[in-house]
Amino acid sequence: MIAFYENFDHPYRTFWSHNMNFNAHLQKQVEILYVLEGELSVTINHNSTLVKPNELVIIFPNTVHSYETKNYSYVGLLIFDTSLTGDFANQLIKYKCSHPILSPKQVHPDIIYCIRAILHSQDEPKSLGLMKGYISVILGRAFEHLTLEKIIYSDHTDLTHKTLLYLAEHYKDSLTLAGLAQVLGTSKYHLSRIFSNKIGCNFNTYLNTLRIGYAQHLLANDSLSITDIAFECGFESQRTFNRTFKEISNITPSQYRKQMHTM
Structure with missing residues (x-):
């Protein structure tokens, strides 16, 4: 398990993580998880799904979620501010998605390319402009498969x-x-x-x-x-x-x- 559950000052953070487990939490940033190997249970607002290789999860800002690996998992994780999401910022902040998980068939090759480009160069400085480009492509392809509804808080x-x-x-x-x-x-x-x-x-x-x-x-x-x-x-x-x-x-x-x- 690698620590990433803090609202860091840096506009983005990226991780590879083995056997990730974490209790319910939320953050101001957007979180994208891509499973490379194994599987883990992702719980979003009390709804649990077993996420398997080549599936993608998008955690919207201020959404309660948790992770549990029972056997083995190896995942890539991107966490970034809504300031890097361009035209998608309004949707990410004001809307929610009941099932923000993409199947392998829904994960477009453009998404995989951008995620791997970000994660494989995580030790190298990247311009915010380049990050915005990668993130826009990921969200643009992903949002084609997501159903959104406006948030109403109790x-x-x-x-x-x-x-x-x-x-x-x-x-x-x-x-x-x-x-x-x-x-x-x-x-x-x-x-x-x-x-x-x-x-x-x-x-x-x-x-x-x-x-x-x-x-x-x-x-x-x-x-x-x-x-x-x-x-x-x-x-x-x-x-x-x-x-x-x-x-x-x-x-x-x-x-x-x-x-x-x-x-």
Whole structure:
């Protein structure tokens, strides 16, 4: 699992990921997932689909989604701001799609070319103009097969979104369920039910998952010490960080760093 569930300052990020798993979350950006090998379950607004090789998923902004790999998966992932989507920005922000998954037959060769061009050159700087071009082609071909409907928010849906959006921005801060409830103007008991019934885990589990996801990114891409990474991710001690990291990732932080650097 590679950390990408943060609203990064950079307008786009790209990843290859093996055996991706992540609890329910959302972000301001658009997310495109392309399965190369294996399969994984993608849940979008509580609807789960087993996505197989050569299938494509488009996650619209502020859409609750999660990933689960039971055996093996190898995927390419693009995350980018709506500012890079040109004429598609309005549709992505104001509309939703109940089944934003393209079958292999619907994935046009132009889409595959653009995704591979982006991912195979992920370590090379790309101009925003070039990225806009690739993204426009991907969305243009994909939207030929998507059915959109205008978003109508309920108060309940809004609270779920507000909760996840706030945590996406503040997960490195010192947080408690009661403190989050106060910020959101609700009771901690109601918020606890949101986590259990809508997000699928309790507050602490979700918060730690976000923090460990970011830690994985730092371990794979930064030279910070494990102690510094622990504090950077919001943990109060390296001991707590190490224990939580192993609970979520099934290996220690040092083992994860070594594994990432030998891939």
